[in-house]
Amino acid sequence: MTLTNTFGLTDEQSMLREAVLDTLARALPQEDVLGFDERKEFPEAAYQALAETGFLAIPFAEEYGGAQGSYKDLAVLMETVGYYYTGVAQAIMTTLIYAGGHVARFASEELKHKLIPEIVAGETKLALAMSEPGTGSDLAGITTSAVKTDGGYLINGAKVWITCAHVADYLVVITRTSKGDRRHDGLTTFLIDAKAPGVTISPLNMLGRRTSHANEVVFENVFVPDGYELSEEGKAWPNLMKALGTERLALAAISAGHCFKITEYARDYAKDRIQFGHPISDYQVVQHKLVDMWIKSEVARQSVYRVADLLDGGESAIEETSIAKIVATENNFEVANIGLQILGGAGYSMEYPMQMYFRDSRVGPIGGGTNEIQRNVLAKRMGL
Incomplete structure (x- = not known):
């Protein structure tokens, strides 16, 4: 029961996993992680260490300086970083994949x-700025406006729950440039300088993932020059749909890695915690809880690598990506809940990391398209 099980990985992918763990251990020792969470401090040193060792190149094409990695390579990266610390995983996912x-x-x-x-x-x-105060998961209801002007566009509106906007240099912003016959017509994506005049970014006080937390972003007559469009005017919707598979794969991979971290931590605690003269790991009731955590971790991992293989094979994997996102994120929360119960009072104490694991796990079923939305997608695919 360990993240380092090869699970059909190539030698190079196994080496990638070990190299990522070694890099993070040097840049952000595990004993320092809880302090970063308490201070709500962005893990800059860990982020830069991953960049310096070339891991941020994995999703990008070689012609632009990337490593042209496969979807499975990306899954290995995100699962491994999610295992080490979800705050770092969220930080690199926002830049590399979301935006x-x-x-x-x-x-x-x-x-x-x-x-x-x-x-x-x-x-x-x-950072990717999609959600708005009045729309949530209803992307077709976006109202942030982009109006054509001389040499570019003027952006007005507000976005909310925007992960890592507080450290972003650029924002990928979904706007409405017109109204069409269908609700999802008229959307246009822009790349906006996060420090441009009229952009206001306000950090929000979130329950978990506090080092890569969410923000409110307000645009007041923000000028975006021509050439910074990331879609044809009014035709962003197909682009948004094309990006979803990779986003859901990454979210699921982070959650799978986090499952293993929590399971290993609870196992080690149970072997050391003495009650009635025995380690609590000797008691069958605790053993069964730990086995359940391991099963949920493995199921989450299997769903992730199934999706990666399908995407690498050229499949759209629409159903499988939604299923993987649901399974991995819900298993992550269930694993954290069981782990907190095993630790008892220590799990409920802010002095131990289990409470952080529990808080960090809860965003999974909410972010990146709620799991209710994923179930809606699957219901439509079933013809319901």
Whole structure:
């Protein structure tokens, strides 16, 4: 029962996993993680260490300075970082996949050649601004406006729950440029300088994932020059749909890795905790809880690598990505809940990391398209 099980990985992927763990152990020792959470401090040193060792290059094409890794390579990276610390995983996912995926897929060649090498080097961070105070998961209801003006567009509106916006250099922003016959018509994606005049970013006080926390972003007559569009005007919806598979894969991989971290921590605690003259790991009731945690961890992992294999094979894997997101994130929360029960009072104490694992696990079923939305997707695929 360990993250280092090969699970059909190539030698290179197994080496990638070990190298990521070694890099993070040097840049952010495990004993320091809880302090970062308490201070709500972005894990900059760990982020830069991953950049310096080349791991941020994995999702990008070689022509832009990337490593042109496979979906399975990406799953290995995200699962491993999610195992080590979800705060770092969330930080790199936001730049590389949430927002960086739009740049890599849909930006002009000029922007790709400028930004992707900076992202790979850790010099530029991105955030994806989609959700709004009145829309939540209803992306077709977006009201943030982009109005054509001389040489560009003027952006007005507000976004909320925007992960890592407080450290971003650029924001990938979904706006409405027009109204169409269908609700999802008229959406346009822009790349906006996070420090441009009229952009206000306000950190929010979140329950978990506090080092890569969410923010409110307000746009007041923000000018975006021509050439910074990441979609054809009014036609962003297909682009958003194309990006979802990778996003859900990454979210599921982080949750799978986190399952293993929590399970290993609870196991080690149970072997050391003495009650009635015995380690509590000697008692069958505790053993069964730990086995249940292990099962849920393995099921989460299997769903992740199934999706990665399908995507690498050229499949769209629409159903499988939604299933993986549901299974991995819900298993993550269930594993954390069981682990907290095993630790008892120590699990409920802020002095131990289990409470952080529990808080960090809860966002999974909410973020990246709620699991209720994922079930809606699956219901439609079933013809319901």
